[in-house]
Amino acid sequence: MPNLQLTPLIDQLKLVALDNDYEKHFSLLTANLDGPSKFKVRAEVRRLTSPCARTLDLRKRVDGDCKRFDHRGRTHFLDEVARDIFERGLKQYNGVFTQDTYERIMQAENNYRVMYEHQKLAELEKNTDENVDSKNFRFELFKLGFYPYRDEERMNYTVEVVVEPDGGQPFRAVTNNISQGGLRVRVDRTQLSFASEQRVRVYFTGFAKEFTLDPNKPIDYVITNVKAANKRSYISLKRANENDNPEFDAFISRFISGYKRRYKINTDNTEIALINKAHEQFYLPRMTRLTLFLKAHTRELNCKYVLTTDNNEDALAHWYTETNELAIGSLLNKRRSQFMINRLKRNEPCELTILTFSISAKGKIHFYSALAEELEKTRLWDTFTAFAVKKSSFQAFRISLSPVDHAHAWRPQAVPQHINLPAREQPFSQDIQAALAEVDYLATLDNVTDLVKPLCAVNYNKEELAKLRAFVHPPSLPQRSQAVKLEFVDLRSEQRYQLRSRCRVKSGSIVRDGMVLDISNHGLRIQVDEPIPGDSRSEMRVTFSQLKQRYKNEPLADVNYQIVNSDEANTTFNLKLTEQSANQAPGQFLTRFIKEKRSQLPRIYENKSLKGFELGLRNLYCDAASAVPLFFYRSKRHEQYLGRVGIPQQVTDWSQLLQMPSRKISQSRLTSLLNEGTLFDYWTSWLTKADRKDAPLTTLLIFQLGWNEKSQRTINLTSFDTQTLSLDDVEHCVTQALLDGTIIAVNVELSRTGRPDSQFVEAEMQYLSAYAQHKVDRVEEQLESVIGVADSYSVSNLLMQSLQLSDSLRATAYERLRQWL
Template sequence: MTAPDLQEHLSIIERLKSSVQTSDFDQMFAVLTSELPKSKQFLLKMELKRLSQPCDFYIDLRGHVDGQVRPYEHQGKTHYMDEHAIEVFEQGIREYGRFTLGVYEDVMNTDNNYRVMHRKETEARIKKALDSDDTAGIEDELEAPSKHQARLVQFGSYINRSGERMNYSITVEIVLDNGKKYSAQTTDISVQGCKLKLARQVQLEAGTELGIFFRELEQEYTLDRSNPIRYQLVEASPLDQRSQQLRLKRLEQSNEQEQEFTSFIDRFIRGNKRRYKLNLDNALDAVIVKGYEQFFVPRTSSLHVFIAVHQGKSNPQCALTTENNRASFHYFQDEQQRSVLPQVLSAKRLKQLLQQPEGQRQTLLYCFTHAAKGKLYFYTATTTELLAEPALLTLFQGFGASKKSWKVFQLSFLTTSADFSQLHFQLPGSDTKAPASNTRLLDAYLSPLRFIVSMTDLTDDSSTSWYQQHSYDKSLIRQLNQFAHPKLNQLPFCEAVPVKYVNLRSEDRYLYKTTVECFNAKEEPQPEAFSRDFSPNGMQIETLLPVHLQRGDIVRLNLPDLQKISSKYSLKQLPYEVMAISKSGTIMNLKVLENDQGHAGKEFFQLLIQNNRSKLTVAEEQVKHPGLAPALRNMLIKAVDSFPFYLHRKGIRYEMKAIAQGGLPASLHQLLDQLPSLPEQINIEPLIKHNAVSLTFASQLKQMKRQDPPQCYELYLKVLPQPEGPPELNCHYDYEFNKEPDKHAFIQQLIEDKAAVFCYRIWLSRTGRPDSDFIAKELSYISQYAIHKAKLLEEELWSVVGVGELIDISEELLLRLGIPEAQRQQQRSLRLRLLSAQPTAGATAAI
């Protein structure tokens, strides 16, 4: 880049840069620089020769410019540039005659380069502050909210309106009961209420009743109004130092004049809503909330168990299962495939959790199993139970971690209600009907549900290795029998309820049973098998005996019975890829493996479906209680206490643009809420340090498919309270440490420095496409009045490529590393003090 002392002579450089290699360069240079001192002439000539030097650099603008980057070939080299950079590059080649340093610098300094944009913004702010001679302006700049902001999405916050609101501004007169009158302006108006801008600070309390004269409407439409329309103040909020906004709702329409005004406003809005535009805020918010909910719930890694209370007795009744947590549900099934969750989540343990303060109802559950004489025995113990006898803690952890069945779960106790089972959004307007209520059968099933226990599997190889290091007295192993669950003839039934938002299959599957001969890659015959269902691109088969295959293996199938009805296609040695296999090893999901010659099985099934569609039965999941999964999903999102976040892709850039919050804010919500942020935003600057999103998370997501299990990370947060202002937050991810002992030393040093240590486990999943049907009604409504806003919403949701769930495991980390009880207690006190320093803003209740 041209040195600052030559910036004033850029016009000369632009005139001469294309002539450096020509014979008349010296003559032109002498004419243009005759008035400059010799020293400047020398520097200018050196700069021109530098810019004309040939360049061998590769240009890669991926992630550096605001534009779509694509490959660009030049003289056998592939550069990555956006359209603007390509124009600058080609212009430079024409001027210099080849790829030079001048061309390279011009391309790297285009106006849409983030570095250039940031520099210009900084210079403009400094210039503005200096021009106004306002030193406070510079100080305010230092205290301004960080640019690293993300949208804060409040799960379950659907704001229903009984009528449409129209953006409409007219002058009205406010009359208080004490006779005082004020002039105000409407900002929007509906049959049931309005918003006003009052250009003076009047002390009004929520609930105050007042009257309004719509003077302009009375004059224009000859309304006979001798009495004002009665309203009640819902909220008064300041807009600036001189004005405030009043939110009002209509009081009961008790007389004929009130009802006439209601009819007039209704007709007025219907006739003018396309002219003055409707207020679509509630519909826009509903699309955002519903859209992000449907990304999160199917990808949650925690197993959410719903607890029913019958006549004072609690019992796990069902669990909401997803692709990510299904393994946790299966873990707690015995040799008869019965769930032992009613034993594991006993009434005694649930009572202990309920007695803890709200927001602290958590514990750790350590588990392992023992197989003997064809039976599976479960051993489980909570932190509270083991700490009652400290010797048992190391014994249980050390012995249990030596077994392959070792698991560590974090239990979080949440409250819920069947009243949350219906969280429908109702569009405003008289043509919109309220959604149907639950059936009596479903209501009877949901009504006893009072609590949710969120079970999060924290087990991984690195953490297990720490538990395995605990020494214990082998002679005391028999004492672990007190934590064994006895075998019972009858167990309360706890069912798995799979959640499903969108059919992620590209095609329907059809139920059909036919003989299948299966061979592995070595052409060895597999156990006798038959099909369960098929589609043109895949098949599910079941074998009578377990097979020793795994995902990714190639098998070849013969379909002897189907071959009898087809002479056109050869249904022998058809190649398929194993996509999934059941825990029992007997059920396999297969995908067609095509080659250049196509696939005879795919062509056969396409023709079979086409000619027999009316005779075939579509494979659909059998539901015992219709509507149960959506109802449980609604109850869950109102109780979630984790920290969901979303990664968006724009071109080649990955960004964390949205954070969600359920019924209770997580500790990270509360910490980040203490940092400066914009309205309805949350400051995420500590989380994205060290290029976590643009490098680590983005690289991981590029390698993942939607059906892949989540990738796990750990985040260590050092928090230092400050005498004034928000605390200092410093984040470190586990991949920044080369060895496990380095992590231990780092955590130990933080504890010795009296800093508060928060540890979070992150589960990062690849998302599928958004469920368009789930938000189609709202998008259609918005498109009628603001199609550009509907398109922006669709673009935002379609750009989501990853969803993460972050859960506080601070206590588990300290126990895992063997931190002494005194230091653990000190850390608990520090964390609680920080979290209670400033209440989280959260989200206001829906009205």
């Protein structure tokens, strides 16, 4: 973005940008500017006056009553302020909805985000004057997929023992808890020196005073852990493998069984597992990323399964063929597969940017994809992006690859196996184990379309279009992929289903052949073979030509639909069934058709022969994930705060930053950046008004990392709303940070949560309630307080690649980041 001194000049030039004598005005007004400044002004004017392809929906975003506003086939929802800006923008720019009009609407004074920014700025100034400290909620870190399991019940019980280390002097201790195969003892001093796996003998002198137990007959144990706290040492012990003492085993078993109601079973591990699993169940259905489970086969990665959620079904919908088969696996051809696998073998980050789109022609859907590196090498970036970005199917992904560990596919519930519970999960059958064994790698595709769109070219050379054939996917699928959806609580009112079926549409006097892409009881999405020129009309009549061949007596001709929106190329339309009386019969048939064919329509892949298979895929994802979920709470006093952060197994710069030790960086500083200030108020104000069905709110965070004069680490944060993202603003932020520091860039996708999925944690809840109802109440209260979850992941590599920084500057930035972390 040009500096503030150039802003008045830009405001002048954008008013005449569409005039024939624009160049004359430009030369006159910029006569005193140097070359780079002229270039920036010209680029900014061009950006502001370019057509905007976004659909505005200001409901729950502004302080005003939003009403429908139709313009060129798009349905916007605007309040009076936004409508006035919109209409003035149309007059100013000859009927074109421009980027300038869009940004002025989003920056209106009644926008909640703008209001909160002003309010927070005023509060900061007030607090600075009055020297008032702000609130400081600390967030808790937990490890994704961590469900500590104990095969035995451990009872809290205190009794005197004597511990005799091998080759050392015996000392007195008391037990902290005890189980069939282990022990934890407390010693009231810390000057103890033990080694892991050191053997000790334990004499149960306290038991011998009350029970018929020989005090002179020791039991062999091995030290597993020593922890010092409050001037005491806590030593964890496990029974030596070769130690066989049936008399002692029988005594401990009877003792725990008889006294556990009185002295209470230690259920700390169950509580931890319950909280972690429940939070993951909040998070996993809200993911927008596509997760592919891959099998390595002859130097190529074959996509076996795709994990689906409520938030990623729209992205996955683009990848169904005309025969309702998933084609997303063809993204990873042999060359790309081998490149990614080789990077993993060299322990290098395996993260790439891939751009995709599809077109429909003569009853066939053709898919195209290209890596950013491939487009740069072939010099086809402008042609590919300018052509692709006009398609509604255009998507850009950050694709990363990681190996899976089959040992983590089965995770027992955090309840000892000998406890009989109705909700007990049994280990996987051989069929499920065999199916999961075919998965070698996990690939995640994070949708970064909003970050890449500003980089896309506007125009292209039509003579180069033929060269895009190099990026078309083969007509036959290399392998069949299956969509698998986890069994979460179903909170959707009306579900869309994938359906590929030929149709014919009429828009005024224009008739086009096309294809149905997906269908619901009252909705439809279609793609026509050729664009419908001119302004799209408000209604469209659809004839389901392929379905009508089978259902000849059903009212499937000229069904009236209302156009909700369309893509810029006028080839893809979202339609809603009108409420006309003539549509009652077609509507009833479509509802009946979906109900009857539900098992055949690829909305959810239910593999009933593999009971528990979805659970295995879920566990593999949690073990190999690289994203970081953020959980937002509302307290009893209605204070909102970021309370928990899930740390993944795969290490990224973002997860490392969150785990920085306090000796390197003040945790209160990081907490204040995420849990206070304008950004946090923007997030929480959106959560307050958002509905669970709303699309996620996406924010780009750029952490600017450096050192001060005392060589102490410094950290600052700049945030960007991806809907109003300006490449110039981002570039300025990054280049300033790289002058003497480095950056970490993070994409955050915030969603409102649904209700807790208690069914998934029923076993842990039942067991915990038997011994510690107060813990159950505490967990339930915590879960009821969760109002939002954000999926976050690093886009540092993508951002530096997108800004086309030199190799030397990027290398310097990575080295500084390594030193800073």
